[in-house]
Amino acid sequence: MPKYDKADVERRMAGAVESLRGDLGGLRTGRANTALLDPVVVEVYGSMMPLNQVATVSAPESRMLSVQVWDKANISAVEKGISKANLGLNPMTDGQTLRLPMPDLNEERRKELAKLAGTYAEKAKIAIRNVRRDANEALKEDEKKKEISEDERKRLEEEVQKMTDKHVEETDAVTAAKEKEILTQ
Known part of the structure:
Protein backbone atom coordinates (compact mmCIF):
# COMPACT_ATOMS: atom_id res chain seq x y z
CA MET A 1 0.00 0.00 0.00
CA GLY A 26 -10.36 37.86 13.17
CA LEU A 27 -8.20 40.90 12.42
CA ARG A 28 -10.17 44.03 13.14
CA THR A 29 -10.42 46.50 10.32
CA GLY A 30 -12.58 49.60 10.41
CA ARG A 31 -15.53 47.60 9.03
CA ALA A 32 -17.83 45.53 11.25
CA ASN A 33 -17.34 41.80 10.69
CA THR A 34 -19.11 39.16 12.78
CA ALA A 35 -16.02 36.90 12.55
CA LEU A 36 -14.28 39.40 14.81
CA LEU A 37 -16.18 37.96 17.80
CA ASP A 38 -15.48 34.29 16.93
CA PRO A 39 -12.63 33.96 19.47
CA VAL A 40 -14.75 35.39 22.32
CA VAL A 41 -15.62 32.92 25.08
CA VAL A 42 -18.13 33.64 27.83
CA GLU A 43 -18.40 32.16 31.32
CA VAL A 44 -22.01 31.05 31.67
CA TYR A 45 -23.74 28.22 33.48
CA GLY A 46 -20.47 27.37 35.25
CA SER A 47 -18.42 26.75 32.09
CA MET A 48 -16.71 28.58 29.26
CA MET A 49 -18.75 28.73 26.04
CA PRO A 50 -18.17 30.37 22.66
CA LEU A 51 -20.15 33.60 22.28
CA ASN A 52 -22.14 32.18 19.34
CA GLN A 53 -23.66 29.56 21.69
CA VAL A 54 -25.23 32.15 23.99
CA ALA A 55 -26.04 34.99 21.59
CA THR A 56 -26.66 35.96 17.98
CA VAL A 57 -24.01 38.22 16.42
CA SER A 58 -24.92 40.45 13.48
CA ALA A 59 -23.62 43.52 11.67
CA PRO A 60 -26.65 45.81 11.18
CA GLU A 61 -24.43 48.68 9.98
CA SER A 62 -20.99 48.83 8.39
CA ARG A 63 -19.42 50.19 11.58
CA MET A 64 -21.54 48.47 14.25
CA LEU A 65 -21.83 44.92 15.60
CA SER A 66 -24.92 43.81 17.46
CA VAL A 67 -24.93 40.94 19.98
CA GLN A 68 -28.42 39.68 20.86
CA VAL A 69 -28.06 37.72 24.14
CA TRP A 70 -30.63 34.91 24.40
CA ASP A 71 -30.80 34.72 28.20
CA LYS A 72 -31.11 38.01 30.09
CA ALA A 73 -29.09 36.56 32.98
CA ASN A 74 -26.02 36.26 30.72
CA ILE A 75 -25.77 39.87 29.57
CA SER A 76 -23.05 40.89 32.05
CA ALA A 77 -21.09 37.66 31.37
CA VAL A 78 -21.17 38.35 27.61
CA GLU A 79 -20.07 41.94 28.23
CA LYS A 80 -17.17 40.67 30.38
CA GLY A 81 -16.18 38.09 27.75
CA ILE A 82 -16.02 40.74 25.00
CA SER A 83 -13.96 43.05 27.21
CA LYS A 84 -11.54 40.22 28.18
CA ALA A 85 -10.95 39.39 24.50
CA ASN A 86 -8.96 42.65 24.14
CA LEU A 87 -10.53 43.55 20.80
CA GLY A 88 -10.66 47.25 21.60
CA LEU A 89 -14.45 47.25 21.58
CA ASN A 90 -16.65 48.98 24.16
CA PRO A 91 -20.04 47.23 24.51
CA MET A 92 -23.07 49.44 25.10
CA THR A 93 -26.00 47.59 26.68
CA ASP A 94 -29.47 48.19 25.26
CA GLY A 95 -31.90 45.73 26.90
CA GLN A 96 -30.84 42.22 25.81
CA THR A 97 -28.70 43.60 22.99
CA LEU A 98 -25.12 44.76 23.17
CA ARG A 99 -24.05 47.30 20.57
CA LEU A 100 -20.38 47.39 19.61
CA PRO A 101 -19.35 50.47 17.59
CA MET A 102 -16.18 49.90 15.55
CA PRO A 103 -13.58 52.51 16.52
CA ASP A 104 -11.47 54.13 13.82
CA LEU A 105 -8.01 52.69 13.32
Missing part, protein backbone atom coordinates in the same frame (compact mmCIF):
# COMPACT_ATOMS: atom_id res chain seq x y z
CA PRO A 2 1.63 3.31 -1.08
CA LYS A 3 2.06 5.94 1.65
CA TYR A 4 1.56 8.90 -0.73
CA ASP A 5 -2.06 10.13 -0.92
CA LYS A 6 -2.68 13.03 -3.30
CA ALA A 7 -6.15 13.79 -1.91
CA ASP A 8 -4.78 13.98 1.64
CA VAL A 9 -1.95 16.32 0.56
CA GLU A 10 -4.45 18.57 -1.26
CA ARG A 11 -6.81 18.55 1.76
CA ARG A 12 -4.03 19.45 4.20
CA MET A 13 -2.70 22.28 2.01
CA ALA A 14 -6.21 23.67 1.50
CA GLY A 15 -6.71 23.40 5.28
CA ALA A 16 -3.68 25.64 5.86
CA VAL A 17 -5.19 28.28 3.55
CA GLU A 18 -8.60 28.00 5.27
CA SER A 19 -6.94 28.38 8.65
CA LEU A 20 -5.25 31.54 7.35
CA ARG A 21 -8.63 32.88 6.19
CA GLY A 22 -9.98 32.31 9.70
CA ASP A 23 -6.99 34.05 11.30
CA LEU A 24 -7.30 37.01 8.94
CA GLY A 25 -11.05 37.22 9.51
CA ASN A 106 -5.02 54.99 13.49
CA GLU A 107 -2.16 54.64 10.99
CA GLU A 108 0.16 52.93 13.48
CA ARG A 109 -2.46 50.30 14.36
CA ARG A 110 -3.16 49.70 10.65
CA LYS A 111 0.53 48.98 10.04
CA GLU A 112 0.64 46.62 13.05
CA LEU A 113 -2.39 44.72 11.73
CA ALA A 114 -0.88 44.49 8.22
CA LYS A 115 2.33 43.13 9.74
CA LEU A 116 0.31 40.60 11.78
CA ALA A 117 -1.49 39.52 8.57
CA GLY A 118 1.96 38.89 7.05
CA THR A 119 2.94 36.79 10.06
CA TYR A 120 -0.22 34.68 9.70
CA ALA A 121 0.55 34.22 5.99
CA GLU A 122 4.08 33.03 6.74
CA LYS A 123 2.73 30.45 9.21
CA ALA A 124 0.34 29.18 6.53
CA LYS A 125 3.18 28.92 3.99
CA ILE A 126 5.30 26.99 6.49
CA ALA A 127 2.39 24.59 7.05
CA ILE A 128 2.01 24.12 3.28
CA ARG A 129 5.75 23.46 2.88
CA ASN A 130 5.64 20.94 5.73
CA VAL A 131 2.87 19.07 3.90
CA ARG A 132 5.05 19.11 0.77
CA ARG A 133 7.98 17.71 2.74
CA ASP A 134 5.80 14.93 4.21
CA ALA A 135 4.47 14.06 0.74
CA ASN A 136 7.97 13.92 -0.76
CA GLU A 137 9.18 11.71 2.10
CA ALA A 138 6.22 9.37 1.51
CA LEU A 139 7.08 9.22 -2.20
CA LYS A 140 10.71 8.33 -1.43
CA GLU A 141 9.51 5.63 0.96
CA ASP A 142 7.15 4.25 -1.70
CA GLU A 143 10.02 4.16 -4.19
CA LYS A 144 12.28 2.41 -1.66
CA LYS A 145 9.59 -0.26 -1.14
CA LYS A 146 9.47 -0.67 -4.96
CA GLU A 147 5.80 0.39 -5.01
CA ILE A 148 6.55 3.15 -7.53
CA SER A 149 9.40 3.69 -10.02
CA GLU A 150 11.96 6.50 -9.84
CA ASP A 151 10.32 8.20 -12.84
CA GLU A 152 6.92 7.94 -11.16
CA ARG A 153 8.34 9.44 -7.96
CA LYS A 154 9.83 12.39 -9.89
CA ARG A 155 6.55 12.98 -11.73
CA LEU A 156 4.58 12.89 -8.47
CA GLU A 157 7.09 15.21 -6.76
CA GLU A 158 6.48 17.73 -9.56
CA GLU A 159 2.74 17.33 -8.98
CA VAL A 160 3.24 18.00 -5.26
CA GLN A 161 5.33 21.08 -6.11
CA LYS A 162 2.55 22.39 -8.38
CA MET A 163 0.01 21.93 -5.56
CA THR A 164 2.40 23.73 -3.20
CA ASP A 165 2.85 26.64 -5.63
CA LYS A 166 -0.92 26.92 -6.14
CA HIS A 167 -1.64 27.08 -2.39
CA VAL A 168 1.22 29.51 -1.69
CA GLU A 169 -0.16 31.80 -4.45
CA GLU A 170 -3.61 31.55 -2.89
CA THR A 171 -2.11 32.43 0.50
CA ASP A 172 -0.41 35.49 -1.02
CA ALA A 173 -3.63 36.61 -2.72
CA VAL A 174 -5.74 36.23 0.44
CA THR A 175 -3.14 38.11 2.49
CA ALA A 176 -2.73 40.91 -0.07
CA ALA A 177 -6.49 41.45 -0.12
CA LYS A 178 -6.63 41.62 3.68
CA GLU A 179 -3.64 44.00 3.88
CA LYS A 180 -5.29 46.27 1.30
CA GLU A 181 -8.53 46.21 3.33
CA ILE A 182 -6.63 47.06 6.52
CA LEU A 183 -4.60 49.90 5.00
CA THR A 184 -7.40 51.58 3.00
CA GLN A 185 -10.41 51.60 5.36
